[in-house]
Amino acid sequence: MTTKFTPDHEYIRVEGSTGIVGITPYAQNALGDIVFVELPSVGKVLKKGDEAAVVESVKAASEIYAPVAGTVSEINEALSGEPGLINTDPESGGWIYKITIADASELDGLLDDAAYAELTK
């Protein structure tokens, strides 16, 4: 199981052909209290870089982009009632959506742990 990162602070945790996408602890801290999450529809086909979801803090809305191309296979319905999960547990309970990865080679273009840590240090 590997986790990759985008320069826009999304993570994608790869489990076989599925990627679990959310935002990093660094990103949730920067955004502040999340009060609303607009989730994609299951079955939505995304290109790398497409807007996949929107998270809203008290102050502002932020787009969440697709780290790789694929099809949305599952969404985290718990966020509709409890958007703050993104703040309290961004890497686990606060995941946003799962994507069936269309082309695994796109993962190679993303940041690994060390590169992301360097970006946010």
Added chain:
Amino acid sequence: MAQTSAETIKTTPLYEQHLAANGRMVPFGGYSLPVQYASGIMAEHKWTREHAGLFDVSHMGPGFLTLNNPGGDAEADHAAVAAIIEPLICGDITGLKPGNIRYTMLLNDQGGVIDDLMVGRSPLLGGALYIVVNAGTKDGDFAIIEAAAGDKARLMRADADNALLALQGPEAVQVLARIAPGAEDLSFMQYRAFDWNGERLIISRAGYTGEDGFEILVSAANAARLWDALLADDRVQPAGLGARDSLRLEAGLPLYGHDLDASVSPIEAGLGFAVSKRRREAADFPGASRILAEREGAPGRIRVGLMVEGAPAREGAEILDAAGSVIGVVTSGGFAPSLGKAIAMGFVPPSHAEIGTALQVSVRGRAQAATVVPTPFVPHRYFRKSKAS
């Protein structure tokens, strides 16, 4: 938020205090100010509603307008200084009692709002007014007031050498009464000077949160000491611009440059209460013909509160009627921490402004349900001493 280039950004006398409290500094109104501290907007907002939030509002424009040659009769001197500023605004300043403050608006000849501001009558001196204007408009406002003053009065800006603190929330009064005994005797929209360790504080019982609270003008040299002294009380937490905005939005209070601008009249903005009776009867303020006509008839648009279903509708979002036609625009909107819901203010035609009217707002291209509701969204809790006491 207005952004300013890094070259011109100013700091307030409390800059080091903000850094020490892990303030997240952003440029606002030409100053570097904290949008939030470590605990975040939601926590700061709720703390202010339940206890006392401490805000640095030193970017605002406090000033004093003082007669050059007072005659010595307090009433006559007050009438003389009031006569300088009244032609610029729609409020009755002549009729203010000593130590009382009025919320009013600087108007252009078309009846549009140049700024909204506070004007107070000195509790002690005849012929002196305490004025507080908005940050983004202060240079222009002060130039207008100075031009009107001519050689009759002088305007002393108090923004550069002072800090302005706001202590807001239900516990603000107990906290401040320990530092400035007697502050608890002020009524909402009253001010006077207090002594604090030999330092003069100008304390007004006013604010921008809908809560009971105070604004405190203190010299730059003593600002950090006062800030620290207030924060030493467990009931006080620092609160940033983010909470200030969400609190004022819940309180239904307009923000200049967003809900008010040079095209909007006081009547359109739902601020007709600030067009004083004596001034209406005399029709002697800028744009009086438009404003009085709108007051008697119907303005083309009016500011309303909206309870929004789903995602927050932010400034610039279109307001639609039930059928989906665009009828207006959101001027302030966001999430209301006290309500756990999205709320907004915006302008719609009077035909769609009735409380309970079902409208829609367009968020990212999708129509969401919105209902016209009364403002304030969260009831004001100002402290007014009963007249009988």
